[in-house]
Amino acid sequence: MTLIATESLTKVYGGGVTALSDLTVAVEPGIVGLVGANGAGKSTLIKLLLGLLTPTRGRIQVLGLDPTADTAAVRARVGYMPEHDCLPPDLSAAELVTHLGRISGLPRTVARERASEALRHVGLHEERHRPVGGYSTGMKQRVKLAQALVHDPDLLLLDEPTNGLDPAGRDAMLALVQRIGTEFGISVLVCSHLLGEVERICDTLVAIEGGRLLRADHIAAMTSATDVLAVEVSEGTEALATRLAALDLPVGREGRLLLVPLADQGTYDLILGAVAELDLPLHRLDQRRHRVAELFARREHSHA
Amino acid sequence: MPEPTGVIHDIGYQRYTGPRLGRRHVFGALYLHGVRTAFGLGRSAKAKIFPWLVVGIVLLVAAAVTAIRSQIGEVIMTYAQFADAMSWLVIFFVAVAAPELVSRDMRSGVLPLYFSRPLPHADYPLAKLLALATALFLLLGAPQLLMFLGGAFTADGMGAVWDELLDLLPGLLYAGLWAVVFSSVGLLIASLTGKRAFAAGGIVAVFLMTTPIVGILTVLPSQTANQLAGIASPPTLVQGVGLWTMRDLLVTEANTADLDLGPFGPVYALAAVALVAGCVALLLARYKKVAAR
Numbered sequence: 001m002t003l004i005a006t007e008s009l010t011k012v013y014g015g016g017v018t019a020l021s022d023l024t025v026a027v028e029p030g031i032v033g034l035v036g037a038n039g040a041g042k043s044t045l046i047k048l049l050l051g052l053l054t055p056t057r058g059r060i061q062v063l064g065l066d067p068t069a070d071t072a073a074v075r076a077r078v079g080y081m082p083e084h085d086c087l088p089p090d091l092s093a094a095e096l097v098t099h100l101g102r103i104s105g106l107p108r109t110v111a112r113e114r115a116s117e118a119l120r121h122v123g124l125h126e127e128r129h130r131p132v133g134g135y136s137t138g139m140k141q142r143v144k145l146a147q148a149l150v151h152d153p154d155l156l157l158l159d160e161p162t163n164g165l166d167p168a169g170r171d172a173m174l175a176l177v178q179r180i181g182t183e184f185g186i187s188v189l190v191c192s193h194l195l196g197e198v199e200r201i202c203d204t205l206v207a208i209e210g211g212r213l214l215r216a217d218h219i220a221a222m223t224s225a226t227d228v229l230a231v232e233v234s235e236g237t238e239a240l241a242t243r244l245a246a247l248d249l250p251v252g253r254e255g256r257l258l259l260v261p262l263a264d265q266g267t268y269d270l271i272l273g274a275v276a277e278l279d280l281p282l283h284r285l286d287q288r289r290h291r292v293a294e295l296f297a298r299r300e301h302s303h304a
Numbered sequence: 305m306p307e308p309t310g311v312i313h314d315i316g317y318q319r320y321t322g323p324r325l326g327r328r329h330v331f332g333a334l335y336l337h338g339v340r341t342a343f344g345l346g347r348s349a350k351a352k353i354f355p356w357l358v359v360g361i362v363l364l365v366a367a368a369v370t371a372i373r374s375q376i377g378e379v380i381m382t383y384a385q386f387a388d389a390m391s392w393l394v395i396f397f398v399a400v401a402a403p404e405l406v407s408r409d410m411r412s413g414v415l416p417l418y419f420s421r422p423l424p425h426a427d428y429p430l431a432k433l434l435a436l437a438t439a440l441f442l443l444l445g446a447p448q449l450l451m452f453l454g455g456a457f458t459a460d461g462m463g464a465v466w467d468e469l470l471d472l473l474p475g476l477l478y479a480g481l482w483a484v485v486f487s488s489v490g491l492l493i494a495s496l497t498g499k500r501a502f503a504a505g506g507i508v509a510v511f512l513m514t515t516p517i518v519g520i521l522t523v524l525p526s527q528t529a530n531q532l533a534g535i536a537s538p539p540t541l542v543q544g545v546g547l548w549t550m551r552d553l554l555v556t557e558a559n560t561a562d563l564d565l566g567p568f569g570p571v572y573a574l575a576a577v578a579l580v581a582g583c584v585a586l587l588l589a590r591y592k593k594v595a596a597r
Contacts, residue, residue, distance in 0.1 A: 047596075050420050052595065071422075072327070073422075075420060075421055076324055080417075080420035082413075082416045082417070082420075085412070085413050086412065086414050086416055086417055087412060087413075087414065088408060088414050090351070095346065099333075099337060100417055102333040103330055103423055104330075104421050105325045105326070105329065105330055105422060106324065106325070107325060108333075110320070114320065117318065131348075151320070151421075152319055152320035183317060184317040185317075
């Protein structure tokens with residue numbers, strides 16, 4: 001089953017601002033990272049997924065349902081953790097999460113049980129009976145996560161879950177999200193403007209920029225294709241490039257470096273052979289593992 | 305002391321396969337939560353002080369009225385007059401409870417948590433409105449019930465108790481009218497701001513600042529203006545409707561009403577209906593906008 005599918009999805013706000021433009025993407029269940037700069041359209045996409053906004057054009061499906069038509073059915077199966085502060089300071093975490101569980105349609109006693117379970121899973125124990133106003137940022141983020149989890153959704157939408165956390169808190173939150181996605185069997189869409197964070201935990205990465213799809217793929221597909229050999233020779237770079245191109249190797253340039261995708265171990269031999277034949281002074285030859293960020297950075301440059 | 309023998313097992317995450325209740329139950333949960341909030345239940349001790357102070361005063365007044373009546377055998381306040389006499393307290397109660405119900409949620413940013421759940425955006429304000437109206441009705445109705453019980457026990461014979469009941473029922477209906485008008489106006493004002501102090505001030509202002517307008521209209525040389533003056537302010541509007549529908553119960557020898565309606569009683573009733581309908585429509589429009597944020 002497809003987790004989220006959009007087709008030419010476009011959202012233009014009242015003032016004529018285009019938040020999403022012709023977005024077509026389909027993602028499978030698992031942990032999905034949605035990355036993009038602030039204002040790229042991440043929050044708009046989340047609101048469309050929740051049926052809080054209606055698409056201007058195009059179609060959107062969540063868990064096989066249309067959030068515009070089957071709003072209640074979608075929301076019963078989706079949990080949402082907003083980016084901003086959303087906790088009333090004078091209620092205890094247990095009371096708040098129980099109440100919100102009831103609003104999600106849980107019977108009274110079930111809501112209470114599941115609320116303390118959800119809070120336990122996010123790491124809040126005795127402190128759950130204290131008013132939220134006295135919590136640290138990290139604890140508040142956990143309560144926000146617990147309220148999204150209380151009604152046992154099939155999909156969690158997390159908007160910048162690591163916002164405002166220190167490095168240790170970020171790691172803990174990411175580990176928690178990863179656990180929810182793998183052990184709990186709940187699919188997760190994590191929104192972030194920090195690619196480095198989400199790429200550590202997600203299976204699929206969707207990158208948007210200016211309301212347009214930059215790229216959507218399995219993270220494995222993205223990183224495996226990025227192993228590259230960087231070759232640097234002190235002189236005769238051009239000759240070597242021509243020679244390698246003649247050997248059917250797709251050569252890229254980066255300053256004085258020649259970049260050759262690493263197909264298999266034979267690639268090494270081909271390059272070394274070419275350098276030896278041309279009798280060039282080889283300065284360096286090393287393997288690079290691209291981080292996903294560089295992939296996007298390159299694509300952005302080529303767009304510009 | 306026995307040794308602890310239990311071992312805590314981490315049973316891991318449990319999926320939920322039980323029932324998920326529908327819209328009616330969700331509405332009910334939100335409504336009950338609202339009624340409790342209006343009286344400060346489930347809140348800090350500080351939040352309980354004011355509502356229960358008001359409850360204490362109205363019950364005390366009712367008890368005093370009942371006691372005096374049983375001593376001197378004279379009705380010093382009818383059931384319907386009770387609501388009129390308590391109007392100031394009702395206004396202050398609304399000014400505290402309405403912001404507690406809606407402004408607080410707006411301020412803390414909790415609304416996205418409601419509107420991302422299977423709760424239609426109209427249900428949230430309607431449940432809150434119903435909760436506030438219920439709280440006001442309880443505030444005005446409970447003391448009347450106390451007065452009725454006092455009157456019924458001192459009455460001679462079932463016939464007198466029956467007469468007493470026939471006096472009580474219009475009084476409760478009148479309390480219901482107060483509750484509906486005041487809660488719809490109060491909640492609309494409170495829904496406009498996240499600052500509770502502003503909301504409370506706004507509510508008191510709308511209810512009390514409109515009173516001078518009534519005063520000015522009643523001294524104008526035109527008789528029509530005098531008779532329509534009460535429409536300008538919610539409390540006098542409600543009193544006007546009361547006077548038109550149950551003059552006997554509101555105007556007694558001990559308490560003559562200063563409001564002269566002339567032939568405009570139905571106009572008061574229409575104005576009250578229009579005021580409530582307008583407030584509810586604006587409230588729904590307000591939350592339609594808020595929900596999409």
